[in-house]
Amino acid sequence: MSSIIYPITNLKATEQLVIDRGEGAYVYDKSGKQYLEGLAGLWCTSLGYGNEELIETIATQTRKLSFCHMFGGKTHEAGMQLSDTLAQMVPMDNARVFFGNSGSDANDTQIKLLRYYFNAIGKPEKRKIITRERAYHGVTVAAGSLTSLPVNISFFDPPVEALGILRTDHPHYYRGRLEGESETAFVDRITHNLEQLILREGPATIAAFIAEPITGASGVIVPPPGYYEKVRAILDKYDILFWADEVITGFGRTGSDFGCNSMHIERPDMMSFAKQLSSAYYPISAALIRGDMYEAMVEQSTKVGVFGHGYTYSGHPVACAVAGKVLEIYQRDKLFEHAATTGAYLQNRLAELAEHPLVGEVRGKGLIGAVELVADKASAKPFDGPDVINRAALQCQENGLLVRPVAGTSLAMCPPLIITREQIDELIAKLSQSLDETLGV
Numbered sequence: 001m002s003s004i005i006y007p008i009t010n011l012k013a014t015e016q017l018v019i020d021r022g023e024g025a026y027v028y029d030k031s032g033k034q035y036l037e038g039l040a041g042l043w044c045t046s047l048g049y050g051n052e053e054l055i056e057t058i059a060t061q062t063r064k065l066s067f068c069h070m071f072g073g074k075t076h077e078a079g080m081q082l083s084d085t086l087a088q089m090v091p092m093d094n095a096r097v098f099f100g101n102s103g104s105d106a107n108d109t110q111i112k113l114l115r116y117y118f119n120a121i122g123k124p125e126k127r128k129i130i131t132r133e134r135a136y137h138g139v140t141v142a143a144g145s146l147t148s149l150p151v152n153i154s155f156f157d158p159p160v161e162a163l164g165i166l167r168t169d170h171p172h173y174y175r176g177r178l179e180g181e182s183e184t185a186f187v188d189r190i191t192h193n194l195e196q197l198i199l200r201e202g203p204a205t206i207a208a209f210i211a212e213p214i215t216g217a218s219g220v221i222v223p224p225p226g227y228y229e230k231v232r233a234i235l236d237k238y239d240i241l242f243w244a245d246e247v248i249t250g251f252g253r254t255g256s257d258f259g260c261n262s263m264h265i266e267r268p269d270m271m272s273f274a275k276q277l278s279s280a281y282y283p284i285s286a287a288l289i290r291g292d293m294y295e296a297m298v299e300q301s302t303k304v305g306v307f308g309h310g311y312t313y314s315g316h317p318v319a320c321a322v323a324g325k326v327l328e329i330y331q332r333d334k335l336f337e338h339a340a341t342t343g344a345y346l347q348n349r350l351a352e353l354a355e356h357p358l359v360g361e362v363r364g365k366g367l368i369g370a371v372e373l374v375a376d377k378a379s380a381k382p383f384d385g386p387d388v389i390n391r392a393a394l395q396c397q398e399n400g401l402l403v404r405p406v407a408g409t410s411l412a413m414c415p416p417l418i419i420t421r422e423q424i425d426e427l428i429a430k431l432s433q434s435l436d437e438t439l440g441v
């Protein structure tokens with residue numbers, strides 16, 4: 001045991017898997033036992049473990065300039081380069097970039113950028129933000145208010161009303177449909193609900209709609225076809241910004257470069273990144289907004305005042321250098337293309353598990369997926385509580401595969417982008433065996 005307060009655990013839990021080292025797509029415990037990293041750490045170690053180029057980049061940048069803050073007129077080469085590369089990669093118009101350290105703080109930053117921007121353009125009343133049921137956008141007090149998963153918000157009393165946060169339906173057809181409702185009718189109904197919410201609240205009071213293009217923590221939910229097109233049309237009609245939280249879906253994860261592209265979300269106004277931005281070799285996040293939003297902010301800054309926001313480690317030079325190298329490797333090694341091919345293979349192999357008696361739904365896109373476990377396949381009856389899902393995840397661990405039990409319903413997979421077809425076969429074989437063993441218990 002140690003003195004650490006472990007997050008998201010029963011505080012009395014005593015059994016911890018002590019991970020000792022990592023190499024490629026695998027990690028090893030103290031006894032030398034090998035585990036396939038089926039969740040890329042925590043949806044983040046896209047280039048796997050022990051990447052010598054990244055280690056070298058960290059060492060070189062640390063020797064050159066180990067710290068430089070970004071306040072009051074200072075900047076540095078690694079940060080400038082990274083922001084330019086990112087701005088060129090994303091499907092946004094002349095994006096401008098604000099760096100932070102985590103997905104949660106990127107989303108906090110976005111809330112402040114929204115406030116500042118709408119003040120700058122003389123619409124300070126536009127301050128509410130629409131999030132979705134079962135969304136996950138982080139755990140700081142502000143980003144945690146955008147999050148809807150009960151485990152992250154109960155007890156904490158997040159300032160939802162003070163921040164003007166509104167919730168609308170989650171686009172999970174399997175769980176959210178009415179009896180006999182088609183996918184199209186489901187999309188029509190929940191987007192109608194969204195429009196009604198906007199009209200009730202007053203469009204002039206609503207700044208943005210935030211969405212993970214494909215959710216992660218709530219169980220890898222891929223919305224039905226046409227959902228985002230309808231959402232976007234409604235948002236455009238009422239002059240509401242689309243804010244894509246790509247903390248999990250960014251950088252090749254969903255079979256194209258960004259989740260927005262996979263899900264037909266045209267040119268988002270804001271994007272948040274972390275995790276795969278640096279393949280988790282160093283903590284870094286980025287909050288991106290449209291160039292013209294930034295220009296309006298700059299133009300009006302004498303009127304509005306200083307944008308009084310920033311973290312000591314905003315644009316940490318070592319984090320920026322390593323993220324810059326990660327983006328270079330993605331492009332040089334054509335890893336998004338590789339992820340698209342291996343992702344299609346993963347989805348085909350996962351689909352085979354749909355026949356398993358414990359599996360209610362298989363879902364995913366590219367190199368992210370989940371199986372939802374059910375007590376009764378015919379009626380889709382969920383298990384009472386997370387015990388069976390947790391047991392299945394432990395069974396996977398026992399068999400040398402790390403996957404994540406999510407939302408008390410599903411096992412999530414999100415392997416490193418460097419995973420091979422053979423390793424996907426290994427993942428499926430271990431998962432399938434573990435489900436059989438869970439059923440046998």
Ligand code: PLP
Pocket residue numbers: 101102103104105107136137138139212216217245246247248274275
């Ligand atoms: N947004 C999304 C979509 C996430 O999945 C996460 C974390 O999993 C976050 C934000 C928060 O990121 P962090 O844990 O780095 O604060």
